[in-house]
Amino acid sequence: MLTRQRIEQILNKISKIIGERVLLVNEGDKKGILSDNVEHICSFMLDNEEYYLFVRHDIKLTDREKALIKIILEDIIGSDTKKQNEAVKSLFLEDLDEQRTKKILKSVGIELNKWLVVAVIKSYDGIENSDIDTIIKNIVGKNVVFCKLNEELFGMVIQNTGEITEVLIQIVNAIETELLRKVGIGVSSITSPLNIKKAYQESRTALLLGHKFNIPENIYYYEKLTVYKILSQVNEKALLSIYDETLKYGIQRLSSDEIKTAMYFLKCNLNISETARKLYIHRNTLIYRLDKIQKDTGFNLRNFDDALEFYLLLLIYKTLNK
């Protein structure tokens, strides 16, 4: 991993070659040297902090030499980013032995004694997403290792597991605010760093399930998708066959209002008062609707077994209807 120290070592070598001092400063130091008659060559991000490269005005550096310094530095930083990217990708995708895994984890700054979560971010509109990684890098702290998997997929390794939800919501909001783009995030279960590949697979699965079943939220937690995981294991032919058998219940004939009522009732743990409150209807109205659903489909949603079967059939219906 590239550090300020390493960059300064490289700059010292450059300074010796050109015979003049090249200054590397951060935001805090910048104000102090601006009065020293210096010229700005370039700036770059390192560890979420902006750094600036200056050279004194009285130095006779040609434009070509300044451009060369800029290119060298950008190349070093770029190749470090590329190296890190490749390293994280290999952790996600390759079958590595424990020793190699540990070595790579250490090289990208992942601590071996801290549990982690893998999150995979996908942009849905298929447009070029070079700005998404800029945004993500500006939100995530030093405890997050980030990599670009392809043009529409980004991976993150988060070790401050207490902060996951907050960080992910910030990312979704930032991308939607700045770029007006819809993204989905799949999140693995919390696991040991040595299981990082499995965590990556979980996060990919979570993303796929979220998209397949059109789960309303943008962030899909693998651990909360058990029902969807089970359904996704059933092939479409079998689903269709179950669906055909259950056509007689008439779920597909229910109105949008009735489906919404049913879903809220299930989400509110079959609690009538809570559901009525959430739907902003009188409890008598809710009871009337539940009675109607029972009359039309045979399912008494106040009964847990019926509610479970209804819920599963609704999911099947949604999947096939898509």
Next chain:
Amino acid sequence: MASLTFKHIYKIYPGNVTAVNDFNLEIKDKEFIVLVGPSGCGKSTTLRMVAGLEEISKGELYIGDKLVNDVPPKDRDIAMVFQNYALYPHMTVYDNMAFGLKLRKVPKAEIDRKVKEAARILGIEKLLDRKPKALSGGQRQRVALGRAIVREPKVFLMDEPLSNLDAKLRVQTRTEIIKLHKRLQTTFIYVTHDQTEAMTMGDRIVVMKDGVIQQAATPQEVYEKPANMFVAGFIGSPQMNFIDVVIEGDDVNNCNLVFDNVKIRLPEGKAKIVKQKGYFGKKVIMGIRPEDLHDEKVFIEASRDSVVKAKVEVTEMMGSETYLYINIEGNNAIARVDSRSKARIGDIIELALDKNRIHLFDKDTEVSIL
């Protein structure tokens, strides 16, 4: 020009779940429109369709004269402000506001001008060098607004931007957003579940339920002439009181609303409408707002034909007024009376209904009759 036109807009999810149902609305240029309703009513989905974050299933959306259904979000000239500020924690306020412009490769000088102008409008010039962690909740929200302002959009979209603030700050920031709208002279579409926010901020409010517009009108009209029971009950705090009554009488001069042992004379003007619509002898629902139940002696004496006896079950001293939770012949209701009222728990008191402010709703459709 930043008018918006929604023509038969639908958002339908797989499984036949209709989140937004035949949404029709015209928003004038520079108008401040508030979409309000309970959770899940489709207001945020509608906003996201305007932004392009959700696809429109059916219908047409115009911004100005341009059909934008297939226009990418970044080309719609809009800016969004969310409930979660999504500020970049490692950047200064200046850089937070400049970030989006930098992504769009706007020249540095122009970025500087826009950021400083937005900061001046929001009164946060002195905060430009600070980082988000050094800001209060209200200041962070202002920076989030600043990020939207620098884009100089045609339309501002705000999705519950005040929900994360405490009550006092919410009131303060509400006022600032209203001032901002006047200053920027741009179209605002604001989503909230809070009816107080809706009433105080919007030029017009659009009340939604189950994906359907219940009423779109000025705050005053929505309050005084609610289109149906849902609007009547949702707007106004405390909620409007609803009582089942029968309309008895044979003539507009002799028309009463009757329930249990209570008879309330309906004014002639209202009786005429009720007769025209064929409601004589029918069961309907009477609505009366808490502030239209009066315990003042003067009012009671002047309105003997609309006086009811009520048992006080709970009193809530709010400071400038008192809420009385009462029972009128088995019907629970709330009266909003002066804080100097002497009513106590257990008392049987007289209250006069302001007959001119009675609402009537069809029992089956819940639509307003008057």
